[in-house]
Amino acid sequence: MKLILLGKPLSGKGTQAEMLSKKLRVPVFSLGEILRREFEKKTALGRKAEKYMERGALVPETIILPLVKKHLPRKSFILDGFPRDLAQARYLETLTPLDIVIDVHCSNALIRKRTLARRSCTRCGKIYGLDVKEEKKGFCSCGGHLERRKDDTVATVTKRLETYEKQTAPLITFYKKKKLYRKVSGERKIAFVQKEILGILKSERIK
Numbered sequence: 001m002k003l004i005l006l007g008k009p010l011s012g013k014g015t016q017a018e019m020l021s022k023k024l025r026v027p028v029f030s031l032g033e034i035l036r037r038e039f040e041k042k043t044a045l046g047r048k049a050e051k052y053m054e055r056g057a058l059v060p061e062t063i064i065l066p067l068v069k070k071h072l073p074r075k076s077f078i079l080d081g082f083p084r085d086l087a088q089a090r091y092l093e094t095l096t097p098l099d100i101v102i103d104v105h106c107s108n109a110l111i112r113k114r115t116l117a118r119r120s121c122t123r124c125g126k127i128y129g130l131d132v133k134e135e136k137k138g139f140c141s142c143g144g145h146l147e148r149r150k151d152d153t154v155a156t157v158t159k160r161l162e163t164y165e166k167q168t169a170p171l172i173t174f175y176k177k178k179k180l181y182r183k184v185s186g187e188r189k190i191a192f193v194q195k196e197i198l199g200i201l202k203s204e205r206i207k
């Protein structure tokens with residue numbers, strides 16, 4: 001399977017990608033995760049990328065394209081947060097063909113609400129938010145601490161939404177023309193969105 005999950009920040013595509021990955025045993029490729037790990041390891045690359053991430057801007061190609069080339073799984077993948085503009089989509093085309101692009105759609109108003117609620121586990125990465133509440137405040141079920149992502153502030157998310165509109169939204173037309181584009185509503189319960197995505201994959205016979 002070669003699937004792109006497209007969508008605004010906090011549309012829920014990361015959660016859907018992880019669930020699909022476990023269910024279908026297909027690796028997720030998330031550039032955002034790779035960049036955050038580089039920053040945590042305090043590499044030069046991580047520090048450079050952080051300046052853009054903090055502002056809600058896209059990290060330049062000179063940083064991300066070598067990462068894509070190095071880490072993109074070859075046989076099968078779920079892409080979360082890549083490509084994010086037309087240049088990246090064209091670059092991806094030079095690496096591999098795709099099966100399908102599923103847009104997890106969500107309104108800006110709900111995204112702002114989710115921004116304030118999202119926390120993730122520093123140990124296992126599990127994400128908590130409006131739909132997934134922690135049992136013990138501030139802690140994950142695995143015992144790890146829950147933290148807010150540095151770029152989950154209303155100001156940064158507003159900027160990330162602007163970046164999405166300007167740079168990522170043109171991918172909708174790009175993939176529609178290639179007849180790869182499908183859309184689901186990301187505003188419903190997580191399990192329901194998952195069911196809908198699985199239904200599309202089944203009806204398109206994508207394995």
Ligand code: AMP
Pocket residue numbers: 009031032033035052053054056057058059060064080081082083084088151160
């Ligand atoms: P995400 O975890 O996908 O929400 O990404 C967090 C941040 O990482 C984004 O706001 C960008 O600054 C950066 N980033 C992630 N993916 C990309 C990409 N494909 N191109 C450029 N920057 C990216």
